[in-house]
Amino acid sequence: MEILSPGQKIRKIRKELKINQKEITGGEITRELISIIENDKSTLTPTVAHIIADNINRICKERNIDFNLDTEYLLEDINAQTNKIASRYIDFLCNNEDNISKDFTKDIEEIELFLIKYDVPEKKMIIYEKIGDILKKQKVFNRSYIYYIKAFENHNRLFNDIRLFNLLQKLGGICIYLGKDKEALDFNNLALVYNNTIPEDLRYKVLYNNTLAYMHLNEHDKSLLEIEHIENTFKTLTKENILELNVLKVNCLRYKKFYSDALNVNKSMLSTLSNDDTESIILITANILDIYTVLKDMSNIKIYIDKLIYIISNYSKAKESYPCPNAYNQLGISTKLIGNIELSIECYKKSIQLAKSQRNRRVLLKSLDQLLTILIEENNLEEINTFKNEVLELISLNIIDPSITPVLKLMKFYSDIGSQENLSSLLNFILECKKD
Structure with missing residues (x-):
């Protein structure tokens, strides 16, 4: 991609066609003017551009050179060219934003280099936001966050503008994903x-x-106030809106230890759901199991473990289901409480695999920590070594950070049992990843 000023274009064309400055004057302009324009010390006017283009085309015809120069091409300055290229990048990103399997690495690198070299203030925010959108759809949330930040830094004073609001909403959303x-x-x-x-x-x-x-952030009273504000302010809440607000309300009540109220609302919601709303059924059933687990109600824990396992096992879209990683995490907690360690380990592993696939960092960190705790309690060295390899893969894929609690806990375990080889391999791998 070559972006040239009008003067640079004239010089380049002359050199390639072996035409001197005097030849393209046609006796109508001076050679000195050509020289000034070629050195970008004077603006190329439409009249002069027309004369130069006509003379170059005439010379090419006389010499049987297959070349034709357009006046508009000569007059197109650097700003016009960069804006045109930026628009092409925007079109490319828009046309491919749903292609989540495509590797955009080289495309993004090319666009980044272009934006570093050329200033296109009107289009920078759009380009960076589009890249952020694509990376979010690909579940590369940390990089999506970076590009949304770049878009915000280039918002070009769009205060009180719907575009800025939309970008800030996306930034807030991606921050939730990243904790x-x-x-x-x-x-x-x-x-x-x-x-x-x-x-x-x-x-x-x-x-x-x-x-x-x-x-x-465990500020449950503030969360409940926000829910109340939404319910009182919005005139047209959808069925989905009402459900997700009630789910949040129930979670706040649970953490405020209003267990009976939370259970009643959960069961009321569950009774209103249609049988084909499997996602919501999984979510609410897992929440009910959570409350019974906190209350150590063994009879109901066993009932809801069986219910939840049955629902998920018969759900064909479990792998893509947003509530499933957390549901398996809850099954891991509850099955451990009733003493079924083998099933608990299996549930945590499924939670980790689904959370890894969905890049659900919150659930992933919980399940990793809870699974490792069980494996250490059981002194299951073979499973712990397998766990270590899983963690190393997650670090290499930039899904988790090496400083998370499960990694530190793993290091402490190897140190406590004197397994220098495993500790060294873990540390060396992390250091190598840091170099990359």
């Missing part, structure tokens, strides 16, 4: 400050993400 809950609140609240008239569906997404962030 950056305080940062999510910052972006969400910034969006609400800068935008007064925005579509209700976008405002709902921001406020809903606030309730999620508060819940993850």
Whole structure:
């Protein structure tokens, strides 16, 4: 990709066609003017561009050179060319954003180099946001976050503009995925400050993400206040909106230890669901199992373990199902409580595999930590070594960070049992990954 000023184009064409400056004047302009234009010390006017193009075309015809120069091409300056190329990049990203199996690495590198070299302020935000969208669809959430940040840094003073609100909403959402809950609140609240008239569906997404962030931060009263605000403010909440708000409300009640209220709301929701709404049934059944597990109600724990396993086992879309990784995590906790260690380990492994596939970092970290705890308690060295290899793969894929608790716990275990070989291999692998 070569971007040239009008003067640079003239010089390049002359050199390639072996035409001197005097020949392209045609006696109508001076050679000195050509020289000034070629050195970018004077702007090329349409009149002069027309004269130069006509003379070059005439010379090519006389010399039987197959070449034709267009005046418009000569007049197109660097800004026009860079904007045209930037538009092509935007079109490319838009046309391919649903191709989640495509490797965009080289395309993104090319676009990045272009944006570093040329300033296209009107299009930078759009390009970076589109890259962020693609990476989010590919579940590469950490890189998606980086490009959304770049888009925000290049928002070009779009205050009180729906485009900025939409970007801030995406940033808040991606922060939730990455466990950056305080940062999510910052972006969400910034969006609400800068935008007064925005579509209700976008405002709902921001406020809903606030309730999620508060819940993850264990600020359950604030989360409940946000839910109440949404319920009282929004005129047209969908059935899905009402369900997800009630699920959040139930989780807050559970963590505030209002177990009876949480159970009643869960069972009420479950009774209203249609039989084909398997995703919601899995989610709510797992929440009920969680409450019975906290209460150590062994009879109901066994009933709901069987129910949940049956539902998931007969669900053809379990691998892609958002609630399934957490449901398996809950099964791991509950089956351990009733003493079925073998089944607990199996459930944690399934949770890890699904969370890994979906890049569900929150559930992945929980399940890794809880599985390792069981394996250490059982002193199952063979399984622990297999666990270590799984962790190393997750680190190499940038799905988890080497500093997470399960990795540190694994190091301590190898140190405690004097397994220098395993400890060294773990540390060396992490150091090699850091170099990359």
